[in-house]
């Protein structure tokens with residue numbers, strides 16, 4: 001609903017076109033190779049290269065710097081479609097938008113031009129907030145950046161970093177003044193090839209095998225002061241603003257996975273017969289699929305609202321938490337029910353829903369767990 005009270009659930013012609021392009025890409029380029037990358041755990045370079053040619057790894061980079069300059073709402077349309085094809089690949093593509101967000105929020109024109117331009121030219125990036133002992137509690141990080149003349153000395157290690165092994169640069173959160181806690185954190189752009197930056201081996205994960213996740217260690221890395229985003233002390237605020245932007249497209253990925261599980265379930269429930277009739281005509285199974293469809297649609301609406309609020313310049317912290325928690329939990333439920341619809345075949349990896357259920361779980365964990373989203377909702381409800 002807009003401020004003047006008008007409501008529209010329709011997409012513009014341009015938005016329909018963007019959605020269709022992403023849909024075609026997911027169906028023609030991603031879905032056919034999803035099983036291969038799930039099984040091989042390789043990084044899907046051929047798909048990423050094609051995505052780069054279409055500008056999909058630089059969706060949020062402003063047009064002035066060579067990117068697509070999409071609105072956040074348009075990004076969520078794309079994210080849902082890509083995740084329908086494979087959420088591992090959509091995460092590998094979408095993480096670039098996450099990594100660019102601190103630059104978009106707090107970067108200078110020069111920083112946007114250089115790093116946005118590099119992304120538009122085919123470089124990849126990673127977002128380094130989480131540490132071995134601090135994930136949900138962002139303020140609990142231990143990485144430090146100590147000022148030394150015209151540069152900072154960065155020390156610390158970052159855990160579970162998506163795209164770590166393939167990124168050309170990272171946005172990194174560190175304390176410039178640990179005694180100030182929330183007001184002592186800052187954010188920097190750090191090039192992967194600088195001395196003292198090292199990257200671990202990709203972790204072996206439950207799902208989303210096409211997306212690589214590894215540890216990044218910074219040991220006495222000399223970071224020029226020109227790579228500080230904004231000013232010292234605003235890092236925590238940047239991280240919170242990033243969440244408001246990044247949660248809607250992440251939640252849209254959950255919608256895409258859930259939609260795929262629903263589509264596969266409808267198809268299977270028409271083909272598979274027991275007691276002489278298709279599965280969907282057994283009321284319990286028909287209702288199960290109906291519940292799946294309701295949850296997919298409700299998730300999508302929350303995601304659209306949360307993204308639209310950002311584009312409209314409204315505070316969307318609660319809306320983003322609603323969308324992220326609801327869509328992630330619904331995705332887990334819908335994919336689990338899809339395995340149920342498929343019966344024994346659903347448990348076999350040669351059928352698509354087994355992968356969907358494994359891939360779904362991460363949506364309840366990254367970009368703030370489902371519990372943390374509820375904490376945010378409680379905080380927002382009771383501070384009024």
Ligand SMILES: Cc1cc2nc3c(=O)[nH]c(=O)nc-3n(C[C@H](O)[C@H](O)[C@H](O)COP(=O)(O)OP(=O)(O)OC[C@H]3O[C@@H](n4cnc5c(N)ncnc54)[C@H](O)[C@@H]3O)c2cc1C
Pocket residue numbers: 095126127128129130133134135136137159160161162163205213362365366367368369370371372375
């Ligand atoms: C595949 C993958 C990719 C990732 N990619 C990135 C990335 O690119 N960049 C990045 O910075 N991070 C990334 N992460 C990290 C991710 O954001 C964190 O794992 C997540 O925020 C949870 O933090 P944690 O693992 O430390 O769990 P913890 O914070 O230790 O939480 C453990 C459990 O306790 C619950 N819990 C904790 N505190 C509370 C509380 N106060 N109230 C209620 N429940 C609570 C949590 O919900 C969770 O269930 C990634 C993680 C994974 C697994």
